[in-house]
Amino acid sequence: MRIVCPSCQATYEVPEKLLGDAPRKVRCARCGDAWVPTPAPSPPAAPPQPSAAVASPPPPDPPEPEPEPELPPPPPVLAEPPPSVVPRPELKLASPPAPGPGKGLVLLAALAWTASLALLVGGGWAAVAWRTEIMALWAPSRRVFALLGLA
Numbered sequence: 001m002r003i004v005c006p007s008c009q010a011t012y013e014v015p016e017k018l019l020g021d022a023p024r025k026v027r028c029a030r031c032g033d034a035w036v037p038t039p040a041p042s043p044p045a046a047p048p049q050p051s052a053a054v055a056s057p058p059p060p061d062p063p064e065p066e067p068e069p070e071l072p073p074p075p076p077v078l079a080e081p082p083p084s085v086v087p088r089p090e091l092k093l094a095s096p097p098a099p100g101p102g103k104g105l106v107l108l109a110a111l112a113w114t115a116s117l118a119l120l121v122g123g124g125w126a127a128v129a130w131r132t133e134i135m136a137l138w139a140p141s142r143r144v145f146a147l148l149g150l151a
């Protein structure tokens with residue numbers, strides 16, 4: 001007999017002997033809906049036959065597309081030579097100068113400058129003051145003093 005799924009209107013050809021005399025629930029293979037197909041004649045109730053199999057036709061399982069076997073990832077192509085191992089100079093974050101030691105350094109530098117300036121001036125002064133002695137002791141210095149117009 002032909003039964004129709006009330007849910008999705010799928011039609012199934014079912015051997016009547018499968019359904020037997022008693023109304024049996026069948027399950028639609030397409031939509032999963034279960035219903036009791038009503039055969040035309042309604043015979044008197046009979047004890048259910050335990051041997052009756054499921055009335056629904058074997059659901060023709062559509063062959064599921066086999067998942068493509070995952071290919072192992074191709075080996076990485078080295079488009080360019082590996083980066084040479086040139087040690088990069090590490091970027092050091094310039095920390096803001098600490099106020100204390102910074103000022104001290106500036107002071108020290110100023111002091112050093114002053115000292116060297118004083119030494120230079122003092123040395124020059126001494127050289128001028130004692131140029132006679134120096135020239136007497138070290139002859140070549142005469143030319144220097146001559147150049148300076150001090151000889």
Ligand SMILES: [Zn+2]
Nearest residue numbers: 005008028031
């Ligand atoms: Zn259905």
